[in-house]
Amino acid sequence: MKSGVSIDDVLAEVALMVRPQFGKGRPADYIPQLAGVDPNKFGMAVCTVSGGEHVIGDADEPFSAQSITKLFALGLALNQIGDEVWTRVGKEPSGTPFNFLSQLEYEHGVPRNPFINAGALAITDILLDTVKAPELLVRDFIGMLSGSQLEIDEAVAQSEIDTAHKNRAIANLMRGAGTITHEVEAVIAAYCRQCAITISCRQLARAALPLAADGFSPIAEETIFPSRLTRRLNALLLTCGTYDSVGSFAYRVGLPAKSGVGGGILAVVPGQATIAVWSPELDRFGSSVVGTAALEYFAQLTNCSVL
Numbered sequence: 001m002k003s004g005v006s007i008d009d010v011l012a013e014v015a016l017m018v019r020p021q022f023g024k025g026r027p028a029d030y031i032p033q034l035a036g037v038d039p040n041k042f043g044m045a046v047c048t049v050s051g052g053e054h055v056i057g058d059a060d061e062p063f064s065a066q067s068i069t070k071l072f073a074l075g076l077a078l079n080q081i082g083d084e085v086w087t088r089v090g091k092e093p094s095g096t097p098f099n100f101l102s103q104l105e106y107e108h109g110v111p112r113n114p115f116i117n118a119g120a121l122a123i124t125d126i127l128l129d130t131v132k133a134p135e136l137l138v139r140d141f142i143g144m145l146s147g148s149q150l151e152i153d154e155a156v157a158q159s160e161i162d163t164a165h166k167n168r169a170i171a172n173l174m175r176g177a178g179t180i181t182h183e184v185e186a187v188i189a190a191y192c193r194q195c196a197i198t199i200s201c202r203q204l205a206r207a208a209l210p211l212a213a214d215g216f217s218p219i220a221e222e223t224i225f226p227s228r229l230t231r232r233l234n235a236l237l238l239t240c241g242t243y244d245s246v247g248s249f250a251y252r253v254g255l256p257a258k259s260g261v262g263g264g265i266l267a268v269v270p271g272q273a274t275i276a277v278w279s280p281e282l283d284r285f286g287s288s289v290v291g292t293a294a295l296e297y298f299a300q301l302t303n304c305s306v307l
């Protein structure tokens, strides 16, 4: 990041610059409970590896983490079984929407990467090998990394479980192919409950600090990922974290990032900082319109990029 810039000043400027972006997207409505979230919310938090914390707007308001949780679930699975994960899931960008079905059949039930829904369901299945409720493992892992107790929003979880027809189709296809081994309903319930974890921008930026700090969590005061794994997780975020808009996202923002249909986006500046942003209106790829613009402006103003 440009030396000498005040992150607080940058956040204030970003909050002004994103104003024209409101009203261009739409909150997720395929999960009925998410449709009612106030579309005008905007929060952003930056945590630096040197201990700085900077926030603006609704940065302390919990929102639905959704697919951002897939990053932490993957980290847990890789810590548990290492490279064996890659016998179940690929590491290539999919070029298709996060819940696309036909590519999966074409490719014999092996998901392209761990961040599309099929891949995340396979990761849930791996975690189910060792625990009954992987969603609680993921919740408590993110909670430990953020220094706070996190909750699962039961209404959001139930709303998604009731309507997860496409995800059930994906899971059934993989069960038939042997990519997942547990009962489809158990995998779906754990996955939907994991997605319904609520978190604020500040908590999320804190939780992701190991990705910026070579695997070390200053909040938990321990090494969470070996440094090689940290680099690999950032590589996966850069190439697969925003689904079929990953190329244009990298072009605009230039940072490893994970989006979720709750409107949150987490971005990493390796060696320097983590950035979490939240605003519920989504583009057609399922990423926050205002959040993407905020990250683009932040990267421009601070001159940060991995590229």
Ligand SMILES: NC(=O)CC[C@H](N)C(=O)O
Pocket (backbone or CB within 6 Å): 066, 067, 068, 098, 099, 117, 160, 167, 192, 195, 259, 260, 261, 262, 286
């Ligand atoms: N991109 C997302 O955040 C999608 C997560 C959502 N729970 C789903 O499975 O559809």
